[in-house]
Amino acid sequence: MRILVTGGSGYIGSHIVLELMELGHNIVVVDDMEKGNEVNLFPSNEFIQGKIQNPEILKKAFERPIDAVFHFAAWKAAGESMTDPAKYALNNLNGTLQLISAMLENGCKYIVFSSSAAVYGAPKYQPIDENHPLSPENYYGYTKLAIEENLKWFDQLKGLKSARLRYFNAAGYDPKGRIRGLENSPANLLPIIMETASGMRKSFEIYGEDYDTPDGTCIRDYIHVSDLASAHVLALKYIMEKDESITVNLGSETGYSVKEMTDLAEKIVGKPIPHKVVNRRPGDPAKLVASSTKAKSLLGWKAQYSDANSLLSSMWELYRKL
CATH class of the missing domain: 3.90.25.10 (UDP-galactose 4-epimerase, domain 1)
Structure with a gap:
């Protein structure tokens, strides 16, 4: 398959790219490189530098048919989201809606979305499952929840199938040492x-x-990033084979x-x-x-x-x- 990975040079995105490459897929990476790392770009993949809010960048990404999208292009610092919410609205919310629009225009109907346990807010019970109340305590968490809700609507209205994967604390690096670029400005x-x-x-x-x-x-x-990567691939397989959307937690x-x-x-x-x-x-x-x-x-x-x-x-x- 030909797969688009937004934020594909970042910490989590690069590990997913690696997993997809091992399975023989053709990868198109879109990344503005503000948080990405050049050493995590694999030469065999097509790379487009730019923001997903830019229609020209998306037009270039979809020049040839894309079978599925893995979406990691988002700001993720919870504290910053409370002091600069407009930045998060523009990138996380507007950027994702631009991406969805481009997918629909080009006949791509499968997306695996990087969500977050931040959608839950303070725990009401533990372990936290997918039925836990959704009450984000920061604007970053709200953007993730808002995107999830939009994906549900686009499934209902346009048949866009999504896997909404709620991470807990991602950590670790590829056990075989194939990812060499460190995470930029980590907060964990x-x-x-x-x-x-x-x-x-x-x-x-x-x-x-x-x-x-x-x-x-x-x-x-804590969840190892390579375990996250395998879950993403399985999630895509599920939504394509079952033709239905899912929301799942990913933790250890x-x-x-x-x-x-x-x-x-x-x-x-x-x-x-x-x-x-x-x-x-x-x-x-x-x-x-x-x-x-x-x-x-x-x-x-x-x-x-x-x-x-x-x-x-x-x-x-x-x-x-x-």
């Missing part, structure tokens, strides 16, 4: 730990150690605390990693763990690399070379 714990271990940062902060958890630090559900169903991850990272890198405990951040729940039962039953998917050791070891393989 594990890459920040690795940046500190490699000397890119002087130290990192642990926000609170008085939570109602075994060691007092927050517990989160295992929670690790901030302290557990810090201690294990120090063992893996073989030295102390400078850090300090500071006050809690507003809105941080003590624990967030996913239910991926639906992904397992519908897609036949199972996380293979999402244990803490695999996550951190695959990351250190890249960061230790800096």
Whole structure:
């Protein structure tokens, strides 16, 4: 198949491109390179540099028939979305609607959408499943939910089939070392730990150690990016074969605390990693763990690399070379 991947040089997008290449698909990558990484562009793929809000870029992408779209082109910093919502509206909302319009104009009816656990907001129960109330607490989460709702309407009105995949905390790197470009400006714990271990940062902060958890630090559900990649491919296969849309969570169903991850990272890198405990951040729940039962039953998917050791070891393989 000929597949369009928006944001295909980014952290998650490049791993999906790799998965699709292994299956023999022809890939067209569209990326404005503001967060992308040139070393994650594979020479055998067609590359178009530009924003999906630009009709000329989309026209070029769809010059030849596209069978399916994987959509990762979005801003994702929750804090920034609260101070600059217009930026997120323009890119996440308007950009996606432009992309959908181009798909419909060119007869492409399958899209795999990178959504987020941010659509749920504060957990009402755990593990969080797809029936959990949807109440995003930041504008970024709202944009993801709004796109999901639009995709449902376009399915109903135009037959556009979508897989809406809600991630928890993506981490890790390709276990075979084929992705060499690091994530740009990460905001999540594990890459920040690795940046500190490699000397890119002087130290990192642990926000609170008085939570109602075994060691007092927050517990989160981490999923290896290669497990995400396999789920995306299975999701596309499902919506194409069944001709129906789906919404599923993607998480490991295992929670690790901030302290557990810090201690294990120090063992893996073989030295102390400078850090300090500071006050809690507003809105941080003590624990967030996913239910991926639906992904397992519908897609036949199972996380293979999402244990803490695999996550951190695959990351250190890249960061230790800096």
